Amino acid sequence: MIKINRGPEPSLLVQLRDLHLNRIRQLRREPISDEIYGYKVVGEFLWKAQHHKCCYCENKIRKAFNDVEHYRPKTTANRSPGCALKHGYWWLAYTWENLLFACPSCNRSYKNSDFPLATGSKSLCAETLPPDQEIPLIIDPASTINPVEHIHFVYENNYWWARPRNGSIIGNKSIEVYGLNDGDLRELRKDYYHTTLKPQIYxxxxxxxxxxxxxxxxxxxxxxxxxxxxxxxxxxxxxxxTSEINNIPQITSLLKKTWPTPSEIG
Ligand SMILES: [Zn+2]
Structure with missing residues (x-):
């Protein structure tokens, strides 16, 4: 997972937001999932902004058959451990800053409706903009938080595992909720290591x-x-x-170039 820069909001979404939110408000109750539609029109914008990759696992994905994903879930939200309320963030269903593009494995199998908050954190009230007093425990890759500063990868027992960098709490929770140590994903990272990274390191x-x-x-x-x-x-x-290139400090000193820090990635 790396930082995402969505770019400016498409004007199409501005028009649709008013239309659909007015429709939902007229229900005068919490909407169900099928009643929140129309936001998928921005899928192509997000897909391109994310370099055709899933926002969580960084696999290359097609525009078709993949999901416009809501960082704050649109209907039901599981806020455990911080808060027991279950209502979704329907009023953010058409908010550009809440939208990402994800593969079904990450979105539907892992994140789903999870939106863990820090213990004692107050959930956002309906119709208010985030973050207010809400403290999410999972990283929004399109926020000012750089995922690379919170998650790193270490080789253990034949695989590269995602681990919290420097004991990061949000890194730890993000790895769990986004399924970054999923078995298929570990196999794919291993393939990429052997076919692409290892030859370059050599x-x-x-x-x-x-x-x-x-x-x-x-x-x-x-x-x-x-x-x-x-x-x-x-x-x-x-x-x-960083771990397998021999003596990076010596190389950078010789070439008068710097190797990036985690905060410079993405
Ligand atoms: Zn994914």
Whole structure:
């Protein structure tokens, strides 16, 4: 998971929001899921802004058959452990800042209606804008929080596992709620390591051994390019490259270039 920049709100959504929210308000009760529709028209905008990737697992996905996802769930919300209220955030169902694009595995199998709040946190009142006094325990990748500062990847027992970076509480909860250690996802990360990351690490480490500065610069730039947001698994790639490239401080000193910190990824 990396930071997402949605860009400006599509004007289409502005028009639809008034229309649909007025319709929902006239129900004079909590809407059910089938009554909240029309927001999917922004799917293509989100898909492109996210470089055709799922906002949580960073898999490349097609526009069709994938979901416009609500960070704050639109109907029912499970706010455990912080709050027992279950109502959804229907008034944010057409809010650009609440919309993301996700694969069904992340959205429907894992996150679903979960929206854990910190213990003692107050849930947002209907028709108010977030965050007010609400303290979510899961990371919104399109917020000012950089997921890479809160989640890192470590190799244990034959797989790369997502773990909270520096004991991050929101990192820990996000890994659980978004299913970042799902078995299929671990297999896919492992494949990417062997087919893409490992050869690049080998080439860069070879350039160090050969003491060839031109080659070293070329391979270093290729490694950096793997951290551009359009690539697969950027958060994962950052930790693999950082841990397996030999002596990054020496390389950066020689090339007069810096290796990014977690806060610079995304
Ligand atoms: Zn996903």
């Amino acid at each position: 080439s860069l480490n070879q350039a160090i051994t050969l003491n060839n500065t031109d080659l070293l610069l070329f391979e270093f730039n290729r490694a950096l390019a793997m951290l551009e947001p359009q690539n697969l698994y950027v958060g994962f790639s950052y930790d693999v490259l």
